Amino acid sequence: MTSHTPHALADHTPEGHVHHAAEGSRSVAGHAAAVVELLRPLLSMDRMETLPLSQALGRALVDDVAAPLSLPPFANSQMDGYAVRAGDLPDGGGDLRIMPPVPAGSSPEPLEPGTAAPIMTGAMIPAGADAVVPIEKAVPDHFLDPGNTAGDGSGATVRLPGTAPGTFVRFPGSDIAAGERALASGTCLGPAQLGLLAALGLPEVAVYKAVTVLLVTTGDEVVEPGLPLPPGKIYDSNGTLLEAAMKQAGLTVRRTGISTDTPSELQALLRTESPGADLIVTTGGVSKGAYEVVRQAMADQPVRFVHVAMQPGGPQGLGTFDGVPFLGFPGNPVSCLVSFEMFLRPALSALLGAPGRRLPLRARLDLGGPGRPLTSPGHKHQVRRGSLQPDGTVKLEGGESSHLMHALAGSNVLVHVPVGVTELADGDEVEVWML
Amino acid sequence: MTSHTPHALADHTPEGHVHHAAEGSRSVAGHAAAVVELLRPLLSMDRMETLPLSQALGRALVDDVAAPLSLPPFANSQMDGYAVRAGDLPDGGGDLRIMPPVPAGSSPEPLEPGTAAPIMTGAMIPAGADAVVPIEKAVPDHFLDPGNTAGDGSGATVRLPGTAPGTFVRFPGSDIAAGERALASGTCLGPAQLGLLAALGLPEVAVYKAVTVLLVTTGDEVVEPGLPLPPGKIYDSNGTLLEAAMKQAGLTVRRTGISTDTPSELQALLRTESPGADLIVTTGGVSKGAYEVVRQAMADQPVRFVHVAMQPGGPQGLGTFDGVPFLGFPGNPVSCLVSFEMFLRPALSALLGAPGRRLPLRARLDLGGPGRPLTSPGHKHQVRRGSLQPDGTVKLEGGESSHLMHALAGSNVLVHVPVGVTELADGDEVEVWML
Numbered sequence: 097m098t099s100h101t102p103h104a105l106a107d108h109t110p111e112g113h114v115h116h117a118a119e120g121s122r123s124v125a126g127h128a129a130a131v132v133e134l135l136r137p138l139l140s141m142d143r144m145e146t147l148p149l150s151q152a153l154g155r156a157l158v159d160d161v162a163a164p165l166s167l168p169p170f171a172n173s174q175m176d177g178y179a180v181r182a183g184d185l186p187d188g189g190g191d192l193r194i195m196p197p198v199p200a201g202s203s204p205e206p207l208e209p210g211t212a213a214p215i216m217t218g219a220m221i222p223a224g225a226d227a228v229v230p231i232e233k234a235v236p237d238h239f240l241d242p243g244n245t246a247g248d249g250s251g252a253t254v255r256l257p258g259t260a261p262g263t264f265v266r267f268p269g270s271d272i273a274a275g276e277r278a279l280a281s282g283t284c285l286g287p288a289q290l291g292l293l294a295a296l297g298l299p300e301v302a303v304y305k306a307v308t309v310l311l312v313t314t315g316d317e318v319v320e321p322g323l324p325l326p327p328g329k330i331y332d333s334n335g336t337l338l339e340a341a342m343k344q345a346g347l348t349v350r351r352t353g354i355s356t357d358t359p360s361e362l363q364a365l366l367r368t369e370s371p372g373a374d375l376i377v378t379t380g381g382v383s384k385g386a387y388e389v390v391r392q393a394m395a396d397q398p399v400r401f402v403h404v405a406m407q408p409g410g411p412q413g414l415g416t417f418d419g420v421p422f423l424g425f426p427g428n429p430v431s432c433l434v435s436f437e438m439f440l441r442p443a444l445s446a447l448l449g450a451p452g453r454r455l456p457l458r459a460r461l462d463l464g465g466p467g468r469p470l471t472s473p474g475h476k477h478q479v480r481r482g483s484l485q486p487d488g489t490v491k492l493e494g495g496e497s498s499h500l501m502h503a504l505a506g507s508n509v510l511v512h513v514p515v516g517v518t519e520l521a522d523g524d525e526v527e528v529w530m531l
Numbered sequence: 532m533t534s535h536t537p538h539a540l541a542d543h544t545p546e547g548h549v550h551h552a553a554e555g556s557r558s559v560a561g562h563a564a565a566v567v568e569l570l571r572p573l574l575s576m577d578r579m580e581t582l583p584l585s586q587a588l589g590r591a592l593v594d595d596v597a598a599p600l601s602l603p604p605f606a607n608s609q610m611d612g613y614a615v616r617a618g619d620l621p622d623g624g625g626d627l628r629i630m631p632p633v634p635a636g637s638s639p640e641p642l643e644p645g646t647a648a649p650i651m652t653g654a655m656i657p658a659g660a661d662a663v664v665p666i667e668k669a670v671p672d673h674f675l676d677p678g679n680t681a682g683d684g685s686g687a688t689v690r691l692p693g694t695a696p697g698t699f700v701r702f703p704g705s706d707i708a709a710g711e712r713a714l715a716s717g718t719c720l721g722p723a724q725l726g727l728l729a730a731l732g733l734p735e736v737a738v739y740k741a742v743t744v745l746l747v748t749t750g751d752e753v754v755e756p757g758l759p760l761p762p763g764k765i766y767d768s769n770g771t772l773l774e775a776a777m778k779q780a781g782l783t784v785r786r787t788g789i790s791t792d793t794p795s796e797l798q799a800l801l802r803t804e805s806p807g808a809d810l811i812v813t814t815g816g817v818s819k820g821a822y823e824v825v826r827q828a829m830a831d832q833p834v835r836f837v838h839v840a841m842q843p844g845g846p847q848g849l850g851t852f853d854g855v856p857f858l859g860f861p862g863n864p865v866s867c868l869v870s871f872e873m874f875l876r877p878a879l880s881a882l883l884g885a886p887g888r889r890l891p892l893r894a895r896l897d898l899g900g901p902g903r904p905l906t907s908p909g910h911k912h913q914v915r916r917g918s919l920q921p922d923g924t925v926k927l928e929g930g931e932s933s934h935l936m937h938a939l940a941g942s943n944v945l946v947h948v949p950v951g952v953t954e955l956a957d958g959d960e961v962e963v964w965m966l
Contacts, residue, residue, distance in 0.1 A: 271935045279940065295765070317653055457923060502602060
């Protein structure tokens with residue numbers, strides 16, 4: 097379905113001039129750029145589709161959308177009241193003869209001089225009228241025969257105060273003029289953006305297809321939740337965690353069972369399951385241990401295993417497996433989520449516009465007082481988990497260790513400690529990303 | 532399906548002692564409390580279901596979840612390296628005989644004094660061992676025969692530095708101990724919370740059912756997107772906008788076509804479509820105009836039409852229609868979204884835990900310089916739309932008028948100007964809610 101470019105990596109890894117043995121080493125920015133290049137084929141033409149608005153939530157616009165009409169399309173009333181010619185009302189006000197009412201949705205007759213037309217919010221301003229007096233300021237302050245268009249009170253008079261031209265009139269194009277760009281290509285479609293497309297009369301929209309990920313957790317030590325837990329083993333949380341994070345980001349997720357640590361079995365699993373997937377993501381087996389199943393299964397593929405200067409989530413794999421883009425995340429759950437949030441999610445945001453970017457915010461660290469600094473290895477970008485408080489401070493949740501799922505579940509932000517920073521004190525400012 | 536309590540309103544509207552004519556008036560907090568009471572029947576027992584983790588994203592926990600096991604379940608290694616008895620290594624280090632390796636997932640033999648066992652990240656610490664030396668600090672600094680458990684290098688010696696007991700050991704229960712509360716009832720299940728449940732070995736979870744909303748837009752002036760637009764009419768954006776906002780919040784949305792402004796037709800539509808719905812939401816027809824179809828259609832129902840001291844979104848309807856909870860939102864799109872964000876969404880968050888609450892943040896207004904203050908009617912809570920910048924300031928998007936869909940589509944926060952505030956200057960601090 098997609099056109100893969102397995103050579104893209106070599107062109108774009110900034111550290112490409114460094115000599116590599118089995119292990120490369122790169123910055124967070126360098127690896128992030130490499131992931132973008134790996135996924136660039138997702139921009140291909142055959143990954144577009146046209147969807148009705150009700151099915152396009154969370155997708156991204158392929159093209160700019162120009163407004164086919166102005167909003168509002170015509171001058172209309174901002175209030176329930178009387179449409180008038182402002183010049184008919186001296187500063188002290190005056191009495192005007194009441195005309196038939198103008199409901200919203202009608203196409204009214206021109207307003208004759210010396211008259212006032214009851215007009216409802218959103219109804220078209222009659223030709224000749226140039227202002228609206230709210231019903232509350234009229235005497236009497238209610239419509240004479242509400243809800244009855246036959247005997248509608250017309251012919252009686254109403255006392256109205258002096259009013260400036262333009263008062264309570266919404267002018268055509270005051271929100272957006274026909275021909276202007278309403279939304280830019282790559283905009284992620286949330287409720288307001290979809291509402292705008294509807295207001296412009298557009299019933300469907302061209303968006304990128306959802307990205308399909310084949311998600312494979314590996315490890316002889318992991319067991320599916322619900323099964324008995326033998327000694328030395330743990331339950332697989334990576335699969336559930338990443339599936340949910342990917343679904344939340346709008347991806348279509350296909351999961352296999354847990355792969356063993358036998359390379360040939362993982363290879364067979366990937367060959368069976370990867371057709372039709374846009375991306376393979378594995379967890380575990382990418383580090384420097386003695387049993388690294390993903391490294392071993394990828395030995396004959398154009399895949400690099402690198403160490404990113406990041407904590408957690410340093411060991412990463414990247415390349416293609418039988419031509420399908422491949423990312424190998426580490427095996428600890430916090431490392432998996434950090435890998436997703438630092439590399440895969442931003443790459444999709446940058447390329448396709450969906451999911452939308454995590455908004456970076458500045459927040460002051462609340463470390464519970466002085467004397468308990470946050471420490472970080474200066475040569476790595478540390479990603480801690482925290483909870484942003486309504487007062488704008490951020491508290492750390494759990495320590496730096498990458499196995500702390502309970503602490504992760506109490507967090508709502510990632511806390512960034514960049515390269516070069518070794519210690520932060522209570523009250524210091526950090527960048528956080530809202531999860 | 533649900534047990535409706537039509538009398539709940541009367542018990543809980545703080546302004547109940549005020550004399551009402553056709554119109555009540557109430558504070559934002561008062562109306563918010565009334566919406567909570569209207570929806571309290573959603574907490575009934577028959578609205579619970581048990582789902583596999585992969586289907587529970589965005590749902591809320593019915594009960595507290597206690598950890599059935601500790602995390603980690605057993606002492607394990609934080610690094611690839613050698614498991615040792617720290618007492619075997621004097622300060623200057625020493626040579627230890629290499630034992631067979633301990634892969635993750637295995638249940639190792641006890642470690643004899645004077646030996647070191649190669650151990651992989653996550654693998655169980657052998658009985659007797661109390662520390663791990665990372666492979667990088669060993670001489671040689673790589674495993675002797677990686678990936679081969681038969682001829683595994685055991686019997687040779689490795690030189691290791693002095694190491695304190697506990698180094699690079701993850702102790703059982705250091706994330707959470709068995710029996711502790713892992714998650715509280717009402718927790719909204721995101722990736723991290725679902726990952727935690729998986730780590731605890733729980734394959735399914737008891738959650739509240741999705742709330743089903745019947746969404747009806749009304750008005751003779753509104754036309755479905757994609758159809759021709761006669762003079763005086765506008766396209767319906769409320770339906771698309773609210774459907775998307777509700778889906779994003781995890782609701783199941785059932786939409787009817789646009790209702791006319793004829794009360795008997797709206798009544799017939801609601802009687803046909805509402806069975807099985809947990810809630811009816813209408814847009815438009817709740818104000819003081821002459822043609823207010825929702826007011827008229829609800830004349831014989833226990834429904835109140837009130838004016839909330841809020842701008843936009845002041846006119847609101849609340850009650851039951853044939854026993855089904857009912858909310859009547861105003862007709863302008865921005866008013867609809869503000870009504871949803873101020874009343875319906877927080878009520879669901881408060882009652883069910885899902886959707887999660889909007890995080891309130893403090894931000895400084897960037898009004899583009901002095902001399903252009905934000906103004907607000909002092910007797911109303913004004914809700915403006917804005918975009919929160921990475922530097923923590925917020926810019927307003929569009930004016931206060933409730934028809935500005937294009938400006939709404941450029942916003943990422945709601946900006947709150949509380950009752951009693953009539954003017955805010957550049958640099959003043961406001962509360963914002965992330966959309």
